[in-house]
Amino acid sequence: MSTSQVDLTGPVIAVKDLGIEFYRSRRRRMQLREMLFHGRSGAPRETFWALRNISFEIQAGEAVGLVGGNGGGKSTLLKMLAGVLLPDEGEVTVNGGVAPLIELTGGFVGELTARDNIYLTAGLHGLSKEQVDEHFDDIVEFAGPEVRSGLDTPYRHFSSGMKVRLGFAVITTLDEPIILVDEVLAVGDRKFREKCYQRMEDLLVEGRTLFLVSHSEPDLRRFSTRGLYLQRGALMMDGPMDDVLDRYNHDLDATR
Numbered sequence: 001m002s003t004s005q006v007d008l009t010g011p012v013i014a015v016k017d018l019g020i021e022f023y024r025s026r027r028r029r030m031q032l033r034e035m036l037f038h039g040r041s042g043a044p045r046e047t048f049w050a051l052r053n054i055s056f057e058i059q060a061g062e063a064v065g066l067v068g069g070n071g072g073g074k075s076t077l078l079k080m081l082a083g084v085l086l087p088d089e090g091e092v093t094v095n096g097g098v099a100p101l102i103e104l105t106g107g108f109v110g111e112l113t114a115r116d117n118i119y120l121t122a123g124l125h126g127l128s129k130e131q132v133d134e135h136f137d138d139i140v141e142f143a144g145p146e147v148r149s150g151l152d153t154p155y156r157h158f159s160s161g162m163k164v165r166l167g168f169a170v171i172t173t174l175d176e177p178i179i180l181v182d183e184v185l186a187v188g189d190r191k192f193r194e195k196c197y198q199r200m201e202d203l204l205v206e207g208r209t210l211f212l213v214s215h216s217e218p219d220l221r222r223f224s225t226r227g228l229y230l231q232r233g234a235l236m237m238d239g240p241m242d243d244v245l246d247r248y249n250h251d252l253d254a255t256r
């Protein structure tokens, strides 16, 4: 949370010629043949670019929605902004702390209790024990009674909905200027989702920068003014959210 060191004049996020290459997982198809004919190493592994030639800049306070078909590279891009994955090509510069809600287990340790995970995650984002003590009741209150009664059980025993409740409550309590939210909110029940939406609106009013991955058009229109459209690892469009959704829907209709 070293916001004092943040350069307030430039973009909060600058992505330049970004590329990341993955190994294609062929484990299932190879398994039987490998056992019969090959050594454990099997055939040479194929790679592919999950993202390539991606460039954009985000200014403080922008609300950006990521759209695109399954496997287009949206979650991978969020992980790169969170610093969980590093680029093979190009650069990602993030000017300020990032609070990521990416994947259900992201950042939380399965063996630790929910209580310990709150202290650990908040601590990793720069909060002292006293600061977490101060926020602890608010976090648990927001997460709801199921989470409260499970505070001293290992996180891995939590249901998907409880994991999201705890995760959202923690990351939105952190004082980070950039918030990343992956599809995870879809897991929560309707009442909790509405509570999350209200908090996201509050964070935007406070001037935070939001990145949202969603397949829900109403959510994208509600929270994002700008859209990035990723298709098979390429940035197809960067523009106003409504225009980006029009283009995406047009492409979807054309491929039906």
Ligand SMILES: Nc1ncnc2c1ncn2[C@@H]1O[C@H](COP(=O)(O)OP(=O)(O)OP(=O)(O)O)[C@@H](O)[C@H]1O
Pocket (backbone or CB within 6 Å): 022, 023, 024, 025, 050, 068, 069, 070, 071, 072, 073, 074, 075, 076, 077
């Ligand atoms: N760690 C990894 N190793 C290998 N391939 C990966 C890895 N993570 C993601 N991929 C692959 O990279 C591509 C992009 O995946 P990603 O999860 O970023 O897509 P997405 O746009 O978020 O998709 P969805 O809308 O289905 O959630 C997919 O082909 C996916 O299978």
